[in-house]
């Protein structure tokens with residue numbers, strides 16, 4: 791069984807982008823963390839990062855074929871994209887939404903998410919450790 795890890799726009803800059811908000815870990819560190827934690831549950835990982843909304847949607851659609859659950863940090867698309875939301879509801883896989891920063895303590899435009907009410911779990915403000923929590927929760931969900 792496999793987990794799809796999706797990171798949205800600007801998360802390729804992790805480690806260098808606003809480290810006081812997002813920390814020092816890179817995207818490669820995040821992907822390695824998810825691979826390690828998923829491996830503890832016997833789960834494989836497909837990790838994708840894109841700055842393009844349509845690419846993210848295509849990757850989510852493809853997950854229907856061979857993934858059991860999705861961990862997604864949609865970046866700023868969280869606050870804008872009905873299309874991303876519709877892709878996630880369309881494939882009907884368990885979804886964990888992750889935000890490294892505490893979006894609720896930031897600008898008001900980050901307080902609303904188009905994803906949270908259709909997600910199976912939401913992890914906010916736990917730094918990159920939030921990805922670990924998300925994997926653990928999804929592993930429990932797909933184990934039944």
Ligand code: DQA
Pocket residue numbers: 799800801863864865866867868888889890891892893900
């Ligand atoms: C983010 C929060 C979003 O508001 C922001 O646009 C990001 C990263 C986070 O991980 O904290 O790109 O999703």
